[in-house]
Amino acid sequence: MRRFQHYIDGEFSDGEASYPSIDPASGAVWAEMPEAREGDVDLAVNAADRALYEGPWPKMTATQRGKLLYRLADLVAANAQVLAELETRDTGKIIRETSAQIAYVAEYYRYYAGISDKIEGAYLPIDKPDMDVWLRREPIGVVAMVVPWNSQLFLSAVKIGPALAAGCTMVVKASEDGPAPLLEFARLVHEAGFPAGVVNIITGFGASCGAALGRHPKVAHVAFTGGPETARHVVRNSAENLASTSLELGGKSPFIVFADADLESAANAQVAGIFAATGQSCVAGSRLIVERSVKDKFVALLREKAEAIRIGAPLDMATEVGPLATKRQQDHIGALVARSIESGARLVTGGSKIDGAGYYFPPTILDCDDVASPSLIEEFFGPVLSVVSFETEAEALRLANDTRYGLASGVFTQNLTRAHRLMKGIRAGIVWVNTYRAVSPIAPFGGFGLSGNGREGGMAAVLDYTRTKTIWLRTSDDPIPDPFVMR
Numbered sequence: 288m289r290r291f292q293h294y295i296d297g298e299f300s301d302g303e304a305s306y307p308s309i310d311p312a313s314g315a316v317w318a319e320m321p322e323a324r325e326g327d328v329d330l331a332v333n334a335a336d337r338a339l340y341e342g343p344w345p346k347m348t349a350t351q352r353g354k355l356l357y358r359l360a361d362l363v364a365a366n367a368q369v370l371a372e373l374e375t376r377d378t379g380k381i382i383r384e385t386s387a388q389i390a391y392v393a394e395y396y397r398y399y400a401g402i403s404d405k406i407e408g409a410y411l412p413i414d415k416p417d418m419d420v421w422l423r424r425e426p427i428g429v430v431a432m433v434v435p436w437n438s439q440l441f442l443s444a445v446k447i448g449p450a451l452a453a454g455c456t457m458v459v460k461a462s463e464d465g466p467a468p469l470l471e472f473a474r475l476v477h478e479a480g481f482p483a484g485v486v487n488i489i490t491g492f493g494a495s496c497g498a499a500l501g502r503h504p505k506v507a508h509v510a511f512t513g514g515p516e517t518a519r520h521v522v523r524n525s526a527e528n529l530a531s532t533s534l535e536l537g538g539k540s541p542f543i544v545f546a547d548a549d550l551e552s553a554a555n556a557q558v559a560g561i562f563a564a565t566g567q568s569c570v571a572g573s574r575l576i577v578e579r580s581v582k583d584k585f586v587a588l589l590r591e592k593a594e595a596i597r598i599g600a601p602l603d604m605a606t607e608v609g610p611l612a613t614k615r616q617q618d619h620i621g622a623l624v625a626r627s628i629e630s631g632a633r634l635v636t637g638g639s640k641i642d643g644a645g646y647y648f649p650p651t652i653l654d655c656d657d658v659a660s661p662s663l664i665e666e667f668f669g670p671v672l673s674v675v676s677f678e679t680e681a682e683a684l685r686l687a688n689d690t691r692y693g694l695a696s697g698v699f700t701q702n703l704t705r706a707h708r709l710m711k712g713i714r715a716g717i718v719w720v721n722t723y724r725a726v727s728p729i730a731p732f733g734g735f736g737l738s739g740n741g742r743e744g745g746m747a748a749v750l751d752y753t754r755t756k757t758i759w760l761r762t763s764d765d766p767i768p769d770p771f772v773m774r
């Protein structure tokens with residue numbers, strides 16, 4: 288059985304405790320994970336704090352930081368297959384997806400490597416004579432990074448990359464579910480040559496490890512990805528030190544299809560948008576809002592494609608949908624589908640877990656037209672699509688915005704002016720028009736409302752990891768006059 292370790296202060300160590308990790312494809316234990324509690328968290332945060340103020344890190348130039356990030360990017364690219372296999376093994380995310388995603392993770396590190404020495408301050412044209420005033424951009428401090436189980440290498444890269452570019456130090460908490468790839472990634476951080484304590488990677492449970500990290504007095508900023516309920520705990524804990532937070536949360540994203548769309552193309556995008564990653568994707572296009580005149584045709588097309596999907600072992604390159612990451616997730620999805628059907632939703636395909644070993648759930652479509660279904664409101668975080676239909680563009684927009692989330696959205700139409708109106712009207716952080724699920728290190732990513740408030744990707748993400756310092760310099764050699772003598 289494989290044993291993984293924490294990476295704290297430049298060294299690999301066992302945790303205060305350990306726990307078994309389950310292979311979701313079989314339901315059997317395959318590895319032993321270290322478990323950080325308050326003591327390990329304290330060690331890691333103190334290491335990050337020392338590295339920030341005392342180590343070689345703050346003396347390095349931004350260009351040197353960038354070179355280390357380039358080296359890390361190359362190492363991720365060279366080890367992408369090993370990391371992909373670990374992620375697949377520990378989370379059940381299929382190898383086709385993990386291989387492609389992790390190869391692309393290297394591009395995120397490369398992008399932030401290039402930005403490292405382009406973070407500029409400012410010279411202010413101040414309204415006083417004999418005074419020079421500058422704004423310096425400095426690292427915000429020690430950052431706590433907390434990620435969920437799905438795509439841990441990707442979700443941590445969008446935090447680690449910009450934070451390192453900004454000169455921060457950090458403690459990354461991998462999810463207790465499927466932490467293997469992130470713990471293994473620590474070996475690449477080490478090999479790249481980052482000074483001890485700059486990047487610390489641990490794992491543990493939310494209530495003990497995550498909470499202790501979020502409220503640690505030496506943490507200046509918490510970058511969190513996960514569910515809205517956990518985010519509320521994170522915000523409450525961060526209030527203790529008035530640490531800032533950036534939150535990337537869940538979604539119930541609308542996927543709008545007009546009758547004039549290329550239906551075959553839209554159907555392929557919808558299938559990928561909801562069934563890729565077995566639906567365990569924050570941007571899953573989980574609410575199909577389709578024009579009534581093409582609803583039956585479009586849903587029939589989706590059903591045909593959904594039923595043709597190859598469900599199988601995640602390490603098999605031919606598999607298109609693998610298991611869910613945990614039994615908890617399988618139970619949650621099964622219960623929410625059952626509740627939705629009780630509320631009047633009609634089952635088009637799928638519907639209940641696949642019996643046997645592993646946490647499998649088939650691609651599922653629920654027709655929720657004219658019913659108040661919980662499946663239109665609550666996040667499944669699984670392979671379940673809920674369908675409603677509309678007659679007018681105004682109705683489509685109203686349905687799209689009828690959610691407390693606001694992460695992503697898709698619009699399929701050939702009508703350019705309509706596409707422009709919807710781009711402006713949809714309340715979500717991302718609008719994809721005639722495409723879905725495209726991401727890039729260059730494009731900011733994040734949501735509104737219950738989907739959070741952070742932006743990851745792009746230059747803006749780097750600025751979130753900086754704070755400004757205003758410097759006043761008097762340039763006159765004249766003595767400062769006595770302030771109490773009236774002139």
Ligand code: NAD
Binds near residue numbers: 436437463501
């Ligand atoms: P979760 O909120 O249960 O857990 C996320 C992380 O928070 C885990 O590492 C967990 O250990 C930790 N945690 C739990 N309690 C904590 C506490 N009190 N303090 C600090 N940390 C704590 O989420 P999950 O179920 O693992 O992941 C699924 C959720 O993540 C979904 O809602 C999904 O939409 C969301 N997600 C969002 C994005 C995005 O970029 N917007 C990406 C992926 C997933």
